[in-house]
Amino acid sequence: MTNSAVYLDHAATTDLNPAALSAMTEQFAHTGNPSSLHGAGRRANRVIDEARTKIAGVAAAHPTEVIFTSGGTESDNLALKGLFWNRTEKNPEARSILVAGIEHHAVLDTVAWLETHENATLLWMPVDADGVLDLQAAEELIEANHERIALGTLMWANNEVGTIEPISAFVALAAKYQIPVHSDAVQAFGTVPTDFAASGLATMAISAHKVGGPVGIGGLLVRRDIVLMPVQHGGGHERKLRSGTLNAASAAGFAAAATAVQANLDAESKRLSELRDYAVQRIAQSIPEAVLNGPRDALNEGKRLPGNLHFTFPECEGDSLLFLLDMFGIASSTGSACTAGVPQPSHVLVAMGRDARSARSVQRFTLGHTSMREDVDKLLEALPEAYQRAKKAGMAADESSIHTAGTGFTR
Structure with missing residues (x-):
């Protein structure tokens, strides 16, 4: 674990x-x-x-x-x-x-x-x-x-x-x-x-x-x-x-x-997509300004990975939100990388037409075979406060301040 x-x-x-x-x-x-x-x-x-x-x-x-x-x-x-x-x-x-x-x-x-x-x-x-x-x-x-x-x-x-x-x-x-x-x-x-x-x-x-x-x-x-x-x-x-x-x-x-x-692909896809959609709906209710990135795929028609949620949370650094969520005991990722201590935008969102500033304000939550409803509920409980605190901290790169860390994807 x-x-x-x-x-x-x-x-x-x-x-x-x-x-x-x-x-x-x-x-x-x-x-x-x-x-x-x-x-x-x-x-x-x-x-x-x-x-x-x-x-x-x-x-x-x-x-x-x-x-x-x-x-x-x-x-x-x-x-x-x-x-x-x-x-x-x-x-x-x-x-x-x-x-x-x-x-x-x-x-x-x-x-x-x-x-x-x-x-x-x-x-x-x-x-x-x-x-x-x-x-x-x-x-x-x-x-x-x-x-x-x-x-x-x-x-x-x-x-x-x-x-x-x-x-x-x-x-x-x-x-x-x-x-x-x-x-x-x-x-x-x-x-x-x-x-x-x-x-x-x-x-x-x-x-x-x-x-x-x-x-x-x-x-x-x-x-x-x-x-x-x-x-x-x-x-x-x-x-x-x-x-x-x-x-x-x-x-x-x-x-x-x-x-x-x-052996469990269809059932697990259905289970995870339902958990994903539950999270999407609740996040939209608690943080209306949050923007889901990628296809909605509400009917699980194969347009989006069943366990993937990727949001833009405006006016906060993705890394700030990541560390605050980590303090609440929730592991997520940003999809961005830091170069020389300066936050960088998600190259994926930039390719999708987003501006560089908003492409830094992202968070990815991905579900897997051990994910349960209570895991999502704990995220939903912690996310609004974590977001407000990250938003209050502001966009570090706007102030040319040092912002360490960054998350990479293990291959």
């Missing part, structure tokens, strides 16, 4: 699922390198194979398409760099990458690195006020630049505001010109249906600790006909795409957690 009395930051990481803990504990009692040929090695390799098969089943992929990594960040790096290098090796003119400003920094920083060091050109796709990709604008970019586009990338669901993106529609636009598409599905996997085979994606990033598995292991789903340039080299593990000794215990934990969430 967490140290906070009420934990509402499940999008950052969630509690370890009991099934995952049990599976890992069993494997910790055994020794064996999955690449070794003796009995202990073969036993460990069977654990890896079984885990790969289970995760593939949850993701609607073939087991050979599951490449184990250390988590979402590595998966995004391997997919984006690997696709880019493979494509430019075949066609040096294809150096453009389709990307939207709402992406997680694991994607944004990777494509920025490719722009700086590999002469990539970034083609920015706009989103609407809810953070949904503008498909018409994306199509126009593709039509005008298809001969020089190496790849496209679009997250399945946004980590800040919870918006679910039109993955299949975007992939279909890119497929007209055989442009491969990657998706960061770290927030979506295990929360909403993510059918890799049906999506048409070339690659898809997932992570264990978002679904109740251990920190330090994730996966990259790589379609069988897709070739990536490896980012790291060594023993040629994982289809020669990701060298390194595999962690059988963590793989078993990942598979157990993914299987558990898949």
Whole structure:
């Protein structure tokens, strides 16, 4: 369990699922390198194979398409760099990458690195006020630049505001010109249906600790006909795409957690969306000026992650509100990062058309498998006072005062 009395930051990481803990504990009692040929090695390799098969089943992929990594960040790096290098090796003119400003920094920083060091050109796709990709604008970019586009990338669901993106529609636009598409599905996997085979994606990033598995292991789903340039080299593990000794215990934990969430996906989605909507209604009543960011999705039609609430609380620093809520025993997050002690706006909200000032006044509450009605009630009880105190403190950057801290998202 967490140290906070009420934990509402499940999008950052969630509690370890009991099934995952049990599976890992069993494997910790055994020794064996999955690449070794003796009995202990073969036993460990069977654990890896079984885990790969289970995760593939949850993701609607073939087991050979599951490449184990250390988590979402590595998966995004391997997919984006690997696709880019493979494509430019075949066609040096294809150096453009389709990307939207709402992406997680694991994607944004990777494509920025490719722009700086590999002469990539970034083609920015706009989103609407809810953070949904503008498909018409994306199509126009593709039509005008298809001969020089190496790849496209679009997250399945946004980590800040919870918006679910039109993955299949975007992939279909890119497929007209055989442009491969990657998706960061770290927030979506295990929360909403993510059918890799049906999506048409070339690659898809997932992570264990978002679904109740251990920190330090994730996966990259790589379609069988897709070739990536490896980012790291060594023993040629994982289809020669990701060298390194595999962690059988963590793989078993990942598979157990993914299987558990898949078995309860529909019921849990309904439960969390009802809790979310209850919180949205009550916050609107107690703090009328609060603004919900992202799609409302009151009927749980798949427009927003079921456990995501993201609000703008005008005229207060998000970090101030975070620390005040923490004093009340409630763990939340801002979605902003601090640079040199100065509050920075949420890049996601800026991409959605918000002004930089209001994009600093945000708070994200995310529900998970341990969240209950009483957790939401405790938030609702503490939030009005915390907001008034944060609002009274004002906007630190307006006064050029030092405002330390910042919250990042564990990948």
